[in-house]
Amino acid sequence: MRFRFFALATLLATNGPALLPGLAPTAVQAQQKLPLTLEDIWAKPTFRSASVPGFNWMNDGRYYSALEGGSLVQHEVTTGKAVQTLVAAADLQPAGAAKSLDVDGYSFNANEQKILFTTATEPIYRHSAQSAYYVFDRGTKKLTALSTGKQGYATFSPDGQRVAFTRDNNVFVTDLATMKETAVTSNGLKNNLINGSADWVYEEEFTMAQGFFWSPDSRQIAFYTFDESQVPEYDMQKWGSLYPQEYRFKYPKAGEKNSVVSVSSYDVASGRTTKMDVGPNTDQYLPRVMWTQVTNTLSIQRLNRLQNKLEILHGDATTGNTQVVLTDTSPAYVDISDDLRYLPGSKQFLFTSEKDGYQHLYLHDMKGRQVRQLTKGNWEITAINGFDPKSGFVYYTSTEGSPLQRHLYRINLQGTGKKRISEAGGGNDAVNMSPDTQYFLNTHSSNGVPAVVSLRQGSTGNLVKTLEDNAKLRQTLTQYDLGKLEFITFKTSEGTELNASMLKPSNFDPGKKYPVLMYVYGGPGSQTVRDDTGAGIAFTNYLWHQLLAEQGYIVLSVDNRGTGARGADFKKSTYANMGKLETIDQAEGAKYLATLPYVDKARIGIWGWSYGGYMTSLAMTKNADLFKMGIAVAPVTNWRYYDTVYTERFLKTPQENPGGYDDNSPVQFAQNLKGKFLLVHGTGDDNVHFQNSIAFVEALIKANKDYQTLYYPNRNHGIAGGNTRLHLYRQMTNFVLQNL
Template identity: 50%
Template sequence: MKNFLFIICLLSTNLAFAQKEITVSDIYEKGTFRQESVYNVNWMNDGKYYSALDDNKVQKIDVENGKVQETLVDGDKLEPELKIRSYSFSKDEKKLLLATDVNYIYRRSFTAQYYVYNLENKSLKPLSENPQMFATFSPDAKKVAYVFENNIYIFDLETGNTTQVTSNGKINKIINGGSDWVYEEEFYVTKTFYWSPDSKKLAFYTMDESHVKEYTLQKWNDGELYPENYVYKYPKAGEENSHVWISVYDLASKKTEKMDIGEEKDQYIPRVQWTKDSNLLSIIRMNRIQNILEILHANATTGESKVVLKEESDTYVALNYCDDLTYTNDGKYFIQSSEQDGYKHLYLYTLDGELVRQITKGDWEVVSIVGIDQKDSKIYYISTEVSPLDRTFYSIGLNGKNKKLMGDEIGNTRINMSNDFQYYLKYYSNPTTPNQVSLHQTKGNEKLATLKDNKRYKTITEKFGFVDKEYFQFETSENMSLNGYFLKPADFDESKEYPVIVYQYSGPGSQQVQNSWGGGHFDWHQMMTQKGYIVAVVDPRGTGGRGEAFKKMTYGKLGKYETLDMIETAKYLGNLDYVDADRIGIWGWSYGGYMAGNAILDGADVFNAAVSVAMVSNWRYYDTIYTERYMGLPQGNADGYDDNSPLSK
């Protein structure tokens, strides 16, 4: 095994222009380059207003002009005074759930002290004495369900009584209504209970993680001389996972019925949702290696279920299929995505799983569904149709006709539509335009107001001499076309030679090179250009936006083709007249750290330095869900796991 010292020399050069010097403190401490946005937006029922949390106030905002129409609650004026971290409305919009004293458990899950605020009489009441998790109103606004110490409770807002739904919850043993670590990290699941549309039933997960092996971390608390041991369940590739089952609790009978999800325990249930029928539960089931996805419909009273749709792949079924499943309001159809024609597109099915039609088609991908307006028979979605680097907003009929580009701005777009589809918030940027938040009327795409333009932020970046991205594309020796962009010093002179820092993430389906402002570690990279470095960002094989074949060619051998492409990148850069071929380094974080390690070990003749942050040293040490999705089980793919590990070089 070769041994290399992973270092990078940060040699400062004199700044040639009258620009302010970017410091580490500016980036990570002062927040000098923090952009403005509009956060925690909730559209109101009537479509004429939306609400947002700003300056510890939940404000009601007029859609027509973007101005605050009313402050619904001010945390500073409550008794007791609250620091509002998040909020949610009851469906009738007469009550608010306010979360405060938030303490994070893992990346997404947290405990909080929840309060119920009555918007009519201005009363404020704690949900319970102890911190809770995932407090959620019932659709009829009469009850709140929540999790406490791995058990589910229902609080009746009319009587003040609390019903305990489960009693077997125990830390590191049984979880009800919540998620174990690996489901949260890799399936993005935290809250795992769901009110039926009629508020009469509650579907929920139970996870038995008692047999999952434990991992211990040392946790250092402020002011303490010694650490405490934090023990949690971490299933590594090929090891045992939690056993999961789905149940439905009937509030009237107080009986719980298990849903039939099959006899196999070594499987996944990444998503559960109610159809429009309060007695029909939709359950997504995947096998252990995640190359089969099935949609089950279960009778919530009897637990009986049937498979209505099955998707199978020679490699893996991508997780985002799970988030695209949408049921129409009339209860007759559902929409699901698939890569069966080589690109991710949308398909319409009857409730029984009979294909009606493919809705979108082409050599491009549907990135996400924004919403389905059944009244006008339209789907709103984001796609890569303009180019793999762009994210643009479209509408199309459920019949697959009348596709329309919503607006003429090309770049990176995210959309938040009102419940009645009459208005939308647009979050937009391009390589020269920071985040813009604007309010639009859907009919005619009329722009009603600009809510955030980040002009102040843009002025700051200009004072600090931020440079624009320069996009490039090159062919490798294997005739693969790779996309990238440069950040060059402000005083760039192509007659000189510059050292280069290559940055990448490279994980399956990821994409660093997009027509957007910023990017991974953008401010730090700008600082490095001030120090005389060129920064090059490249997406290798296995990354997203370019179809199934390009994305999935790394299956079973993560690290192999990505490393070859990074070495090809260094060779391409080294042949440029303005690059010092003896001073090319590479860095990355997490998957990118894994890649930086492989690149320096396999490509020491072209890379002269590497920084690997939080790297994966061998996929055998990583978790089950992520690793096995792309690598299969280590018991059946030992060479794939070991051959491309930095520890094996």
């Protein structure tokens, strides 16, 4: 589950701060630095963060490649210097085309002599897309279209001789020597049967889109089949033409039928397909499939519908026979991750589990027997980054320093020799490790500081070269009078300690009273309180909060019970009763604010998006006396309207737990609304359907409550495109300034 008023923002953008309703005069007096504007944040490249586009490790650990000016350039790791142009932009001009390809991405074959280039990519949902793929031969400099039309997830075989891809719900293989295309499946049908890619709910909730996988020896392809014929359809209107068009897709709401999912193996040489035995129960999930290091052996993860029992199956891809080798259970639910790693030598694998109360690393033999627990403590592993078979070290990212931080560590298979690789200090590190673990690309960000992208040595973390320090953005930020984000903790009346962040105006005066806007997400396993400036919408929200602070507001965010990085008990305390404890904790945040001498307790507002919109809607109704104003963007208002995988993971099915669905639905509390309330939604939201806002509005009308709505035609859950975000945040800014 992994966004009407008068043109006030135009005044802000053109003239800087002015005397506005609800603002103390001291907040808008002459400033020494530039004022933040909505146009700077959303319409101009003023705060654009730079990165290293198209970064890929190459076979020889001494080099990496990156896209630069439409060309593909090879760099030496130890110096970061460009050593050769692998493919010039001029070589990427298809025959008869007027210009070179506008490249979206690329991948090498095994010997790096052929390259798949992606262009004209069209997003479908959150992770899925279709593109035009081209094969480039570095020896002949020949550029060839992979197939006709557009394809999905084109992938070289490990030996580099073939490419597999999807099209029209089927799987295909192309032999690169002859460019002959062979259909692996032919029964794919829209809204009925999908081969080789995920259905909507697997894509959204299990974060997977590609549904086929080459075997290490290139002889077989394992692939998913989703029979979604019995899944109910959701119907969205696409506005714009004389008669609106229907867009229908399969979407299993809580308690409804899911796709029947199977896994098969295709033998490339014989063309034979073998269906894997995943058990007689079809009402289950198969959230991960991968090949082990053992020849002909598939690993399939099987999860029961309630998602409290995860099994790892090992299967013979020739016969389809499988056996359960490991079972992980929880009284609440088991999270799915990508932290299953089969080690070279075909004898052991690594797996993470919360079974001791925190997400930790375990070593197992191939029969699933636990060899040892490698990490322990009141902290969590968030990713396995690599394994060095020579030294026996596992590299992983964890929260050992703080729940607000992420850093790189290593430990050996004996559970000893643990060492922090990341530099000392705070912040968050995102790691892309080379296959041989000799180097890693590190993206480091901390509170108020843009990301620094650097190359570092794997074993020591020593700096090799800074590739991007975002010096331009850093300099730009110094031109603005930004407030400092502070991290605090407070105890609730129940004795629970909660983490929070507080952004005060740069000219904060403790002798004055300030209005406060609370920002909430609050969903299971999430965090808004992190020592990280963030990227994308997280960074622009940070800047928007700075703009509000510039106008005399304090912005507070609280990580309530149910959020992540503090162990299973804290995260799963909201199980089967989502919304209850989270709302209590946000209310406790408002009550804590009311005790501070510099907070105007009569002027506390709240806003959030998606799960945060749900939390805002609950806060404005269940705790109506605490909040003067609220903005709910794309909220769930009734969990019966949301999908099976996410909702049932945390609430069970509505048939088993109706109270968990109804007792904390904002629709049930519409009659309590007192404050000013803005409800925002995109009509083309395939994730949290517009239906949620319609239901809440109907309840508010029935209760004779005043509210304001803002809807965006055909916009999805992100409510973006063109000047959409600028428009949205202008309306939200106006609403805050007028009502808080």
